[in-house]
Amino acid sequence: MKKAETTRLSILHKAFKLIYTKGYQTTSIDEIIATTQVTKGAFYYHFKTKDEMGLAIINEILKPSLTESFIDPLYTIENPLDAIYTLMENLLMKTEFLKVEYGCPTSNFTQEMTPWNVDFGRALKEITKLWIQSMTSLIEKGKENAFVRKDVNAKHVTVFVISGYWGIRNFGKLENTKKAYLPYLNQLKTYLHTLQ
Amino acid sequence: MKKAETTRLSILHKAFKLIYTKGYQTTSIDEIIATTQVTKGAFYYHFKTKDEMGLAIINEILKPSLTESFIDPLYTIENPLDAIYTLMENLLMKTEFLKVEYGCPTSNFTQEMTPWNVDFGRALKEITKLWIQSMTSLIEKGKENAFVRKDVNAKHVTVFVISGYWGIRNFGKLENTKKAYLPYLNQLKTYLHTLQ
DNA sequence: CTAAAAACATACTACTTAGTATGTTTTTAA
DNA sequence: TTAAAAACATACTAAGTAGTATGTTTTTAG
Numbered sequence: 191m192k193k194a195e196t197t198r199l200s201i202l203h204k205a206f207k208l209i210y211t212k213g214y215q216t217t218s219i220d221e222i223i224a225t226t227q228v229t230k231g232a233f234y235y236h237f238k239t240k241d242e243m244g245l246a247i248i249n250e251i252l253k254p255s256l257t258e259s260f261i262d263p264l265y266t267i268e269n270p271l272d273a274i275y276t277l278m279e280n281l282l283m284k285t286e287f288l289k290v291e292y293g294c295p296t297s298n299f300t301q302e303m304t305p306w307n308v309d310f311g312r313a314l315k316e317i318t319k320l321w322i323q324s325m326t327s328l329i330e331k332g333k334e335n336a337f338v339r340k341d342v343n344a345k346h347v348t349v350f351v352i353s354g355y356w357g358i359r360n361f362g363k364l365e366n367t368k369k370a371y372l373p374y375l376n377q378l379k380t381y382l383h384t385l386q
Numbered sequence: 387m388k389k390a391e392t393t394r395l396s397i398l399h400k401a402f403k404l405i406y407t408k409g410y411q412t413t414s415i416d417e418i419i420a421t422t423q424v425t426k427g428a429f430y431y432h433f434k435t436k437d438e439m440g441l442a443i444i445n446e447i448l449k450p451s452l453t454e455s456f457i458d459p460l461y462t463i464e465n466p467l468d469a470i471y472t473l474m475e476n477l478l479m480k481t482e483f484l485k486v487e488y489g490c491p492t493s494n495f496t497q498e499m500t501p502w503n504v505d506f507g508r509a510l511k512e513i514t515k516l517w518i519q520s521m522t523s524l525i526e527k528g529k530e531n532a533f534v535r536k537d538v539n540a541k542h543v544t545v546f547v548i549s550g551y552w553g554i555r556n557f558g559k560l561e562n563t564k565k566a567y568l569p570y571l572n573q574l575k576t577y578l579h580t581l582q
Numbered sequence: 583c584t585a586a587a588a589a590c591a592t593a594c595t596a597c598t599t600a601g602t603a604t605g606t607t608t609t610t611a612a
Numbered sequence: 613t614t615a616a617a618a619a620c621a622t623a624c625t626a627a628g629t630a631g632t633a634t635g636t637t638t639t640t641a642g
Contacts, residue, residue: 255447291500350555350569356557381577
C-alpha cells in the first residue's frame with residue numbers, strides 16, 4: 191500500500207495544477223489521466239467521482255498548503271501587523287507556485303464551486319476559517335502585547351485584509367502583472383499602521 | 387427590426403441571470419433557450435457562438451449596469467469618502483439584483499473566463515477600468531476640495547477599496563449571509579476615515 | 583400586394599463528457 | 613509459494629454539448 195498512495199497523490203497534484211490554471215469545470219478527467227500517465231481504471235479505483243477527487247484536493251492539497259504558506263509564516267515575526275504585511279507581500283510577490291494570471295486557488299475554488307456544490311462550499315469554508323482564526327488570534331495577542339490598539343476588532347481586521355487579498359488576486363488576472371498587486375500592498379501597509 | 391431586438395435582449399438577460407447564478411461553463415445553450423422560450427435557430431441567428439453571446443453580455447448588460455449602479459451613485463454625495471462608503475454599503479446590503487450567494491458578476495466573470503479566453507479578459511478589464519477611473523478622479527477632486535489629504539494616492543485607494551469589495555463578495559458565498567459583509571464595511575469606514 | 587430579406591423553427595451531427603463493465607496485473611499476507 | 617485482495621488497464625456507454633443544415637414564417641420595402 192505504498193505505490194498506490196503515490197498514484198493517488200500524483201493524480202491529486204496534477205489535477206490540482208490543471209484546475210488551478212484552467213478551472214474545475216474545464217478540466218476533464220481524460221485530461222487529468224493523460225497528464226498523469228494513469229488510466230481511467232486507476233483513476234476510478236482511487237476516486238468514486240470527479241467531485242470526490244475535488245474534495246480530496248481541497249482537504250489533502252489546499253489545506254496543507256494553506257497551513258504551510260498562509261498560516262505558519264505568521265508566527266515567525268513578533269509584531270503581528272508586520273507579520274501580516276510580510277505574509278501578504280510574500281504571498282503576492284514571491285511565493286512561486288502562485289501565479290498572477292491564475293489567482294488564488296482557494297478563492298478560485300470558492301468562486302466556481304459554491305453555487306452548485308454544497309460539499310465544496312463546506313470544505314472551503316472550513317479551511318478559510320482556519321486562516322481567519324489564526325490571524326484573528328494573532329491580532330488579539332498583539333493587543334495584549336501592545337503591538338495593536340485595544341479598540342481594534344481583530345476579526346474585522348482579519349476579514350478586511352483577507353478580502354483585499356482575494357480581491358487583488360482577481361485583479362491581477364486582468365492586469366496579468368504582479369505590479370497590479372502594489373496598490374493593495376501599499377495601502378495595506380498604511381492601513382495596518384493605523385491600527386497600532 | 388424591433389421584435390428581433392427584443393428577442394436578442396431577452397436572450398442576453400436570461401443568459402446573464404443563469405450565468406450569474408451558475409457560472410458560464412455550467413450554463414448550456416440548451417438551458418438558455420429553454421428558459422428564454424426561444425429556439426436554437428433564433429439563438430444562432432443572433433449570436434455566431436456562445437462566446438460571442440458572452441461578450442455581448444459583458445458589453446451590453448454588465449457595462450450599463452456598472453455605470454448605473456457602481457459609478458453614477460458616486461456623484462450624488464459631495465464628500466468622496468462618504469460617497470465611496472455609501473456606494474459600497476448600498477451595493478452590499480441593499481442592491482437587490484446582487485445576491486450574497488452568487489457574488490459579484492464582474493468578479494465572477496473575471497475569475498472564470500480570464501484563464502482561457504483573452505477577449506473576455508480584455509472586455510472585463512475595460513469595464514473595470516471605467517469603475518477605477520471614476521473613483522480615482524473622484525478622490526482627486528476630493529483632494530482639491532480638502533475632503534481628502536493631499537498625500538493620498540487616489541489610484542491606490544481605489545484599487546484597495548475595490549479589491550476588498552471583490553474579496554468580500556467571494557467571502558459572502560462561503561457564509562451565505564449578508565452579515566459576512568459587515569466586517570468589510572466596518573473597516574472600510576475606519577480606513578476611509580484615516581484618509582481625510 | 584408582393585418579393586426578398588430578416589427572423590425564427592426543427593432535426594440533426596460530431597464531439598466530449600463522466601462514469602461503467604470487465605478484464606489483467608501486481609501486491610500482500612499466510 | 614500461493615491464493616486472495618488490491619491496483620490498475622481497456623473498451624465501452626449514455627448523456628450532454630456547441631454548432632449546423634435546411635427548412636418555414638414573419639417582417640419590411642418598393
